[in-house]
Each structure stands twice: as C-alpha cells, then as structure tokens.
Amino acid sequence: MKIDRTSIDIIKHLRDGRKSFGQIAKELDVAENTVRSRVNRLMAQGVLDISGLIDPDALPRHQSVIIGVKLTTVDLIKKGEEFSTLRGVVSVSVVTGRFDLILVVLLKEGFGLLEFYTEEVAKIAGVQSVETFVVYKGYNFKLPYIL
Numbered sequence: 001m002k003i004d005r006t007s008i009d010i011i012k013h014l015r016d017g018r019k020s021f022g023q024i025a026k027e028l029d030v031a032e033n034t035v036r037s038r039v040n041r042l043m044a045q046g047v048l049d050i051s052g053l054i055d056p057d058a059l060p061r062h063q064s065v066i067i068g069v070k071l072t073t074v075d076l077i078k079k080g081e082e083f084s085t086l087r088g089v090v091s092v093s094v095v096t097g098r099f100d101l102i103l104v105v106l107l108k109e110g111f112g113l114l115e116f117y118t119e120e121v122a123k124i125a126g127v128q129s130v131e132t133f134v135v136y137k138g139y140n141f142k143l144p145y146i147l
Contacts, residue, residue, distance in 0.1 A: 003047065006030065010038050017050055053142035056135070061109035064090075064143065066133040068099035073126045076100055086120040087111070090143050099131070108147050 006028065013024040021039070025032040042048035056064040071079055076094045080101055084092045088111060090104040105116060113132065121127060135141065 003042075006034070007038050007042060010035055011042070011048060014039070014048070014050060017052070051144050054145045055138070056106060056141070056143055057138060059108075062147075063107045063112070064135045064138065064141070065105050065107065065113065066135060067103040067105060068131040068133070069101040069103060070098070070128045070130070071100045071126050072128045075126075079124070079126060082124050086116075086123070088116055088120065088147060090146060104143070106143055106145075106147055111147065 009028055010024060013019055013027065021035040022032045025035045028035070039048065039050075043050070056062050069079075069083070073079065080092045080094050083089060083101060083103060088105045088107055090106055093102045094100065095102050107113060107116060117130070121130065
C-alpha cells in the first residue's frame with residue numbers, strides 16, 4: 001500500500017487514540033469508510049498499531065533505561081530479533097556509531113537492571129559490552145506497558 005497524504009493525515013489524527021473514525025473523516029473531508037479501510041490496511045501491513053501508551057515517570061516503582069549494546073558478530077538483524085524477545089524490552093534498533101543495537105527497556109520493582117542483565121541478557125551469546133543510560137526524566141517518552 002502506498003502511504004499517501006490522506007493516510008499520513010489519518011495517522012496524525014490517531015495520535016488521539018480515542019478519536020472516532022467518523023470524527024476523523026469529518027475533519028479530513030473524506031468518507032468514514034475511507035478512514036476505516038485505510039486504518040485496517042495500515043494495521044494489516046504492520047505500518048500502524050493502535051495501543052495505549054504510558055508515561056513511565058508516572059508509574060510508581062518503574063524505571064526506563066536505554067541500553068547500548070556492542071556485539072562480537074555482524075549478524076545485527078538476528079541479534080536484534082533475539083533482544084526484542086527479552087522480558088522488559090520495549091524496542092530494539094540497529095544503529096550506527098559505537099553501539100550495534102540500542103534497546104529501550106522498562107523495569108519495575110522485582111525486575112530491575114540486575115535481573116534484566118543476569119536473567120535476560122545472559123541468554124544471548126555474542127554480547128561484547130553494554131552501556132546503560134538511566135532515564136531520569138523523559139519528554140514525549142511514552143511506552144506500551146509490557147511487564
């Protein structure tokens with residue numbers, strides 16, 4: 001599916017996840033069925049997800065961290081997929097620079113950084129080093145609740 005201007009406009013309106021297809025259609029001057037079918041196609045193709053997001057700063061006893069991972073292998077896609085299955089991992093990105101992967105991880109009481117490294121990261125072979133960046137305060141930083 002080609003992502004045209006109408007699809008982009010629909011996606012922008014969906015930032016307010018409670019806005020109805022009818023309201024979006026009215027504001028964009030298109031048929032409600034157009035909005036519904038576009039959203040369904042975008043979701044089926046993996047372009048769009050509609051989900052509730054949380055502000056991790058607002059959750060008591062939760063912490064978000066960003067972790068840079070340096071690997072001993074150049075099989076970055078496979079390793080990225082492996083990391084994406086670990087408990088607490090919100091997202092994994094293959095990046096350029098001094099790290100091979102950047103992880104966004106959500107932790108909570110009873111499942112902190114020590115548990116993440118010893119119980120989860122320890123399962124993955126080929127990790128040369130990691131560097132942890134604790135998020136003290138996030139701006140426009142919303143995550144799906146995965147724990």
